[in-house]
């Protein structure tokens with residue numbers, strides 16, 4: 001097989017950020033404030049900290065103002081709901097996110113539903129998910145939206161293709177399966193949504209033109225599960241012990257990257273594939289919210 005196309009999310013996300021910066025400059029010329037994203041971080045989970053830091057850095061690169069609201073791991077549900085309420089009512093903020101996962105004593109569903117849908121730039125609120133299902137204008141969940149943008153950049157059509165999504169989480173697998181089966185340019189696929197109870201998973205993945213792996217298990221998708229010429233999208237970000245690295249570990253995905261490179265048509269690396277695209281999608285949603293606000297002010 002020829003060398004696969006490496007789907008470079010880092011590069012594509014930089015392009016998106018450059019375009020957003022230009023768009024903000026052009027629209028913002030008429031003396032409005034720049035877009036503003038806030039992130040609520042509860043506790044000190046190192047991975048969450050690093051993701052939020054990344055989001056804030058990406059805001060800086062795009063000309064988006066950002067605010068980080070940090071709450072202690074012991075904060076009450078009530079305190080978190082109050083913070084959400086404050087951001088819901090702050091007209092200086094176009095969108096905000098609550099970084100997941102949350103400590104066990106916090107009810108995640110209640111939190112998600114408390115964010116007003118027009119500031120829900122993560123696209124997790126039931127109103128946005130429902131609108132997505134009906135193909136109405138809405139904020140799409142950041143990771144699936146980022147994956148669609150990546151496929152679009154590389155002109156990899158999904159129409160008529162068999163996509164096997166592995167993993168049914170509410171923020172990746174399930175919305176991804178709905179988006180890809182919609183009547184839309186980067187939809188029109190035949191989608192199989194698989195999960196931990198799926199029997200004979202290999203038989204399904206071997207039929208896939210596109211595999212989207214979002215299970216959270218190191219190297220779960222092996223070369224014997226994939227047909228020649230498939231497109232592999234790896235959503236996993238797992239820590240693997242590696243004493244040769246200064247920090248003692250490296251990040252790897254849900255697929256056997258080296259093994260699959262020899263037989264696939266295209267593949268996302270980890271890191272530098274889907275991760276940066278999730279952030280780019282969040283920024284696209286934030287700028288969209290800002291534009292809506294700007295139109296209302298005019």
Ligand code: GUN
Nearest residue numbers: 097098099100101122142
């Ligand atoms: N945790 C893992 N992915 C995400 C995401 O896309 N948004 C938020 N808020 N938390 C996450």
